[in-house]
Amino acid sequence: MSWLRKKRVLLLLFIGFTGILFLSTNWMSWFYPIHYKEEIRKHSTTYEIDPFLVAAIIRVETNFKTGKESKKGAIGLMQLMPDTAKWAMEKAKLPDVSLERLKHEPSVNIELGSWYLSSLSRQFDGNRTAVIAAYNAGPGNVQNWLKQGTWDGTEDNVKDIPFGETRHYVQRVIYYYNQYTDIYKGF
Template identity: 75%
Template sequence: MKLLRKKRVLLLLFVSFVLVLFLNTNWMAWFYPIQYKNEIRAQSQSYEVDPFLIASIIRVETNFKTSKESRKGAIGLMQLMPDTANWIMEQAKIPHTSLDELKHEPDRNIQLGTWYLKNLSEQFDGNPIAMIAAYNAGPGKVNEWLKNGVWDGTFESIKDIPFGETRHYVQRVIYYYNQYVDIYDTF
């Protein structure tokens, strides 16, 4: 009988501890962590791009794992194509970075990716949905869809994006963006 009482007391203490831990922490952040916060914050401020959007794109592209390379050749955290990365460095007048450094250095990759997001935002008049689609499919394709009336660039018509990969990509980025905004008070 005493052993049973001790087990109940221990169980009650354990449940109480877990409950206190649960209520006093942002436990959802365990499931939706954001890595490289300082780098994202710095580039976000520098280029005036929403840090949660940057984090969402990184989450979808690489899940915060550096040194990733896609089958198509996109590299680093933000999965930049080498030609796009070279174009960004030229346009933004950012000192040239080797592709190997761009692949392995989170800060430089986030800098170039964030500059590109700012550029896409300007191209699409601040429309974040079109900007996300263009980050995946390219601005030429998205402009073509918009010009030809295939897609109107709105959240409500994401289902009309003609490329399944891009449609799914936009949905995933928006999902993570909403999760991050709900979970984290500030960046």
């Protein structure tokens, strides 16, 4: 066989192998992975919160990397502020959880973050967009925006969120949420 013919055969084999790989697997999950699936599933079920929302928030906050601490002091996978975390630990009755564990142990952080999301969901009557905004800007700010008519709490009007950081955050979380719900139908 000539050298050119061998290249063609190898190219066809590579294309065939790649095609089979893409058709036989959920290849989009390579670009949008969800780590800590069991922990997310367990804690989102316990606290009755959408697991895709938990995964999307983790993706935006830390891209599933543990031990992170933001410049503002937020800790762990779900980037909980220490004051919020202490309040949530008390309300959720998790006495054996410390801020150090919260920072380094994914399951502990996901549990407290899921509890907090569930609390926000009750506070905002299940309005997922308002919950995402409150997770970033704080529930007090979001309540004020809704009361004052600055923002109506809908996904269609995210552009009206007064804080640029929160507006961008909500858009990113919704983007990943939509990707995850499309890719991981059986999660």
